[in-house]
Every structure is written in C-alpha cells, then in structure tokens.
Amino acid sequence: MADPMRIRAQSSGGNAVVRVLMSHEMESGQRRDSAGKLVPAWHIMEVTASHNGKTVMTAEWGAAVAKNPFLQFTVKGAKAGDKITINWKDNKGDSRTDEATIS
Amino acid sequence: MYKKTLWGAAACALLLASAAAQQPKTASQGIDEYRAMLQDGNPADLFEAKGEGLWKQKRGPKNATLEQCDLGKGPGVFKGVFVELPRYFPDTKRVQDLESRLLTCMSTLQGFDEAELAKTAFGRGEQNNLTALATWIAAESKGMKFNLSQSHAQEKVFYEVGKRLFFQRAGSHDFSCASCHGEEGKRIRLQDLPRLTQNPGDGVGFAAWPAYRVSNGQMWGMQQRLNDCYRQQRFPYPGFASDATIALGLYLGVNSKGAVSIAPAIKR
Numbered sequence: 001m002a003d004p005m006r007i008r009a010q011s012s013g014g015n016a017v018v019r020v021l022m023s024h025e026m027e028s029g030q031r032r033d034s035a036g037k038l039v040p041a042w043h044i045m046e047v048t049a050s051h052n053g054k055t056v057m058t059a060e061w062g063a064a065v066a067k068n069p070f071l072q073f074t075v076k077g078a079k080a081g082d083k084i085t086i087n088w089k090d091n092k093g094d095s096r097t098d099e100a101t102i103s
Numbered sequence: 104m105y106k107k108t109l110w111g112a113a114a115c116a117l118l119l120a121s122a123a124a125q126q127p128k129t130a131s132q133g134i135d136e137y138r139a140m141l142q143d144g145n146p147a148d149l150f151e152a153k154g155e156g157l158w159k160q161k162r163g164p165k166n167a168t169l170e171q172c173d174l175g176k177g178p179g180v181f182k183g184v185f186v187e188l189p190r191y192f193p194d195t196k197r198v199q200d201l202e203s204r205l206l207t208c209m210s211t212l213q214g215f216d217e218a219e220l221a222k223t224a225f226g227r228g229e230q231n232n233l234t235a236l237a238t239w240i241a242a243e244s245k246g247m248k249f250n251l252s253q254s255h256a257q258e259k260v261f262y263e264v265g266k267r268l269f270f271q272r273a274g275s276h277d278f279s280c281a282s283c284h285g286e287e288g289k290r291i292r293l294q295d296l297p298r299l300t301q302n303p304g305d306g307v308g309f310a311a312w313p314a315y316r317v318s319n320g321q322m323w324g325m326q327q328r329l330n331d332c333y334r335q336q337r338f339p340y341p342g343f344a345s346d347a348t349i350a351l352g353l354y355l356g357v358n359s360k361g362a363v364s365i366a367p368a369i370k371r
Binding site for chain 2: 005
C-alpha cells in the first residue's frame with residue numbers, strides 16, 4: 001500500500017496552483033545493491049490530474065524523476081471549492097489516488 | 104609560447120574578476136537560495152502525515168494505539184511536547200528524549216520488543232515508523248520556543264554529562280563535537296556549522312531536527328543525526344536511545360533555550 005500524497009491547491013487570479021508531493025521510492029533500475037545485483041526499476045509511470053472529474057493533465061514519467069517527487073502546475077479557470085484529483089500508477093501495478101479541495 | 108600562456112593567464116584573471124563583480128554572491132548564499140527553493144514541498148510532510156496516521160492506528164502485539172502515550176504533558180498530549188524534551192519521566196525513572204519516549208510507549212502500550220526495535224537499523228521496519236511518529240510530534244510544536252526543564256536532579260546530571268561528551272576528544276582523529284561545533288565560522292565543505300555551546304539561533308542545530316535530507320531522500324531524527332556525527336568523528340556508534348545520546352541531546356536542547364523550532368526542516 002502506497003503512502004498518501006500531500007496535495008495543496010490554491011486559487012489565484014482565476015486559476016488554481018496545484019502542488020503535489022508524492023511518496024514513492026522512484027528506483028531508477030540503474031543502481032546496484034551491496035551484493036552487486038541490480039536494484040529493479042520501480043517508479044511512477046503515469047500521473048493523471050483531474051479537475052471536478054475532468055482530466056486536465058496526464059504525464060508519462062520515467063526513471064529520471066527523483067524520489068518523493070514534487071509536482072506543481074496551474075489549472076486554468078479553476079475556482080475555490082473545486083475538486084482536484086491526482087492519480088499515479090507505477091510499473092509494479094500499484095496506484096494511488098488522492099483528492100483535495102481548492103482553497 | 105611563454106608569452107601566450109602569460110596572456111592566457113591574464114585573460115583568465117580578467118574573466119574571474121568580471122565574474123566576481125557580477126556575482127557578489129558567496130557559496131553559502133547560493134546554498135541558502137537552494138534551500139529556500141526546496142522549502143516549498145518538503146517531503147517531511149509525507150512522514151508527518153504517516154506519523155499522524157500511525158499514532159491513531161491499532162498496531163503491535165497488543166493491537167493498541169499510541170493515543171495514551173505520555174510525552175511529558177500527560178497521556179495523549181502531543182502539542183508543545185517536543186520543545187520540552189528531553190526531560191525526566193517518573194514512570195521510567197529516566198531522562199528521555201522524544202524518540203526514546205516513543206520507544207517506551209511502543210513497548211508498553213503496543214507490546215513491541217524495545218531491545219529489538221532499538222537494534223533495528225535506521226530507516227528499516229519499525230524504526231522507520233518511529234521516525235515518522237517523531238516527525239509528526241515535532242511538527243506539532245513548530246514555531247514554539249525551546250524551554251527544557253532543569254529542575255530535576257537527573258536533568259542537571261544529564262546536562263553535565265552531555266557537556267562532557269560534547270568536549271570529549273577520542274577516536275582515531277582525536278575529535279570531539281566541539282572540534283566542529285565549539286566556535287563560530289566552522290564548516291564541513293560548504294556547510295556552515297552552528298556553534299552549539301550556546302543558543303545558535305532560531306531553527307538552527309537542535310531546533311532543526313527531525314529533518315528531511317534531500318541528498319539521500321531520508322528522514323532523520325535527532326538520534327540518527329547524533330549517530331552520524333559520531334560516525335564522522337570515527338567513534339563507535341552509540342546505541343539507539345542510549346543515555347549518552349540523550350544526555351548530548353539534552354545539553355544541546357538546554358543551550359537552545361528560546362530558539363524557535365522549525366522541525367521538520369529540510370536539509371541539503
């Protein structure tokens with residue numbers, strides 16, 4: 001079970017700035033452990049952001065994104081009280097969805 | 104050939120001079136800017152959320168929550184306890200810091216094996232959970248001022264012991280904590296080191312841990328901070344939640360009286 005995300009969404013001038021902190025190991029698949037064996041890749045593949053249920057952004061992520069990634073973006077026309085939902089899926093099939101209300 | 108190098112050197116010097124004129128920024132200012140950029144979106148928030156969840160979750164062999172844990176202000180009180188730890192606890196008859204107290208609660212309330220948990224490596228299994236709990240408890244005192252008690256005789260003893268440990272020189276490098284933290288203006292590579300024999304200021308030294316370290320993506324409590332200081336001094340590792348580490352922490356905490364806690368902080 002993945003740990004929860006931290007989502008902050010604030011309206012400013014007709015738009016909303018969304019800041020997301022995700023809890024994920026983001027193993028690149030390039031590192032070796034103490035026994036010299038490759039640590040298998042384990043990272044987020046896809047991030048989806050929706051605004052009141054409508055998808056506003058999808059992103060394909062790879063091994064180059066750092067551990068516990070931070071993502072910030074602006075949603076045009078989003079108002080206070082609207083719902084922002086973030087979903088990620090990783091290459092092990094795990095996924096996590098969290099929701100926040102724009103303040 | 105000789106002339107050419109000379110010209111090259113002159114050009115280099117000119118270039119350096121102009122670069123210096125354009126950027127009066129020192130290396131440590133650059134690091135401060137980098138830290139400020141990281142401040143937004145401190146992954147310590149993730150550990151904080153995890154810790155809060157763990158506090159209320161029924162866990163361990165006794166399947167109990169930690170909500171009855173007494174951190175110094177009575178069972179279940181978590182606001183403002185961090186800035187008064189380490190302190191003397193009459194039930195265990197020991198001076199304890201936040202992490203050793205959580206260890207006590209996890210063993211008495213939840214039934215975890217205290218000795219086994221203390222032996223677990225940092226960042227593994229239940230140690231990871233303990234750090235998350237400490238992160239959350241510390242965050243509940245963010246912005247408050249350190250005010251450690253020195254009223255109990257044991258607390259005075261721990262202060263004196265901590266002070267001696269701070270100045271004790273040993274190991275292959277004949278090092279002590281004071282070698283780096285005993286005067287102003289010392290640094291390790293580009294990291295400015297606080298002077299810990301006095302109050303180093305708000306959010307510096309004792310007032311900044313637990314902290315998330317960006318370089319290795321780990322959340323560190325004060326115990327791990329001290330453990331790593333000893334590693335850098337080439338000392339043997341002190342035991343987790345040992346009296347020595349608590350005494351050292353208490354010494355730093357008492358010295359930090361009046362400093363504002365910014366924990367959980369973010370570190371390079």
